Amino acid sequence: MTTLRDILNKLLGRQQSSASTARERLQLVLAHDRSDLSPELLEKMRKEIFEVVAKYVEIDIEEGAVSLETEDRMTALVANLPIKRPLPLEDESQA
Amino acid sequence: MAPKTRTILICSGKGGVGKTTLTANLGIALARQGVRTVVLDADFGLRNLDLLLGLENRIVYTAQEVLEESCRLEQALVKHKQEPNLALLPAGNPRMLEWLKPDDMQRIVKMLAEQFDYVLIDCPAGVEDGFKNAASATEEAIVITTPEVSAVRDADRVIGLLNTQGVKPVQLVLNRVRPKMIANQEMLGIEDVTDILALPLLGIVLEDEQVIISTNRGEPLTLNDGNSPAAGCYSNIARRLQGENIPLIDPSKGGKGLGDKLRRLIQTKIF
Numbered sequence: 001m002t003t004l005r006d007i008l009n010k011l012l013g014r015q016q017s018s019a020s021t022a023r024e025r026l027q028l029v030l031a032h033d034r035s036d037l038s039p040e041l042l043e044k045m046r047k048e049i050f051e052v053v054a055k056y057v058e059i060d061i062e063e064g065a066v067s068l069e070t071e072d073r074m075t076a077l078v079a080n081l082p083i084k085r086p087l088p089l090e091d092e093s094q095a
Numbered sequence: 096m097a098p099k100t101r102t103i104l105i106c107s108g109k110g111g112v113g114k115t116t117l118t119a120n121l122g123i124a125l126a127r128q129g130v131r132t133v134v135l136d137a138d139f140g141l142r143n144l145d146l147l148l149g150l151e152n153r154i155v156y157t158a159q160e161v162l163e164e165s166c167r168l169e170q171a172l173v174k175h176k177q178e179p180n181l182a183l184l185p186a187g188n189p190r191m192l193e194w195l196k197p198d199d200m201q202r203i204v205k206m207l208a209e210q211f212d213y214v215l216i217d218c219p220a221g222v223e224d225g226f227k228n229a230a231s232a233t234e235e236a237i238v239i240t241t242p243e244v245s246a247v248r249d250a251d252r253v254i255g256l257l258n259t260q261g262v263k264p265v266q267l268v269l270n271r272v273r274p275k276m277i278a279n280q281e282m283l284g285i286e287d288v289t290d291i292l293a294l295p296l297l298g299i300v301l302e303d304e305q306v307i308i309s310t311n312r313g314e315p316l317t318l319n320d321g322n323s324p325a326a327g328c329y330s331n332i333a334r335r336l337q338g339e340n341i342p343l344i345d346p347s348k349g350g351k352g353l354g355d356k357l358r359r360l361i362q363t364k365i366f
Contacts, residue, residue, distance in 0.1 A: 003280070004360065019277070019281060022244050023281050023283065023291070025244060026244050026291055029248060030248065033252065035253065072293045073254075073293045094193055
């Protein structure tokens with residue numbers, strides 16, 4: 001959530017309001033609390049997801065992110081993996 | 096047929112956010128509305144409900160003796176002098192925690208439900224056995240929190256556990272609200288907290304020095320018709336609990352001056 005004040009603060013180079021910071025920090029920590037996933041486990045999962053996807057397409061690992069988002073007490077695992085280009089299907093041509 | 100007794104757990108996860116104060120004020124407010132109300136101090140480790148109600152010198156027996164059957168329930172109940180519709184069942188010795196089981200809490204709440212319209216249970220802080228025993232004995236819950244990150248986080252844990260224990264409905268009370276700070280975006284707003292916790296709001300309680308003064312005296316604010324900000328909030332919560340339709344007003348959104356309008360404009364959530 002962003003308010004007009006946050007944008008004004010950004011333009012003026014000021015810190016964002018502490019209520020906005022509180023909201024963001026809470027949403028992140030609750031997503032982890034609710035899913036009961038530790039950061040280490042999430043990191044491991046992220047790596048494995050990247051490995052699987054990288055078998056099929058070339059992804060931008062720098063830009064890619066796997067995160068937990070939560071809304072209405074539902075937690076979702078959200079993966080955002082920008083595709084650079086599909087990989088040629090070498091395996092099939094060899095078969 | 097008499098309406099069914101409502102058994103309500105008042106819990107928060109975090110300590111010091113106002114569970115016991117809410118229990119005392121709600122108990123008095125409900126009693127003043129004419130319903131037979133009992134407040135049960137389930138915080139056996141650190142009991143305080145007796146102190147907030149000003150009944151600490153009148154305790155003879157406690158929940159412990161009732162459970163051990165060394166006294167009758169009527170002997171342990173402490174009736175409030177000014178509000179005879181309200182009784183307290185005091186917490187026993189902290190050593191009770193060693194043997195108390197969910198069954199014991201269920202037994203005691205059942206006994207109370209036979210005699211009262213409302214059973215309010217002041218829950219201990221934390222999410223351990225004390226909380227679980229108490230939650231196992233109630234149908235409904237009120238989760239109280241303050242607009243602070245740690246209190247909201249702990250409330251979220253408690254809400255999760257209440258859901259798995261099948262306690263419902265679970266309603267929210269937001270305590271120590273400071274409208275000015277919220278208007279200045281320096282405190283989580285009412286909608287922020289209800290959105291994050293995804294609970295229906297039963298009411299808010301404004302930050303109010305009178306709460307401390309009333310605690311000093313052992314006379315809950317709802318005992319008198321004073322017009323302190325928090326007293327009005329507690330009475331409204333009691334009336335909503337009784338099914339009255341009292342609109343919720345967000346105090347941080349009031350004000351008709353140009354300054355207030357501008358402040359609201361820059362707080363509009365864009366995305």
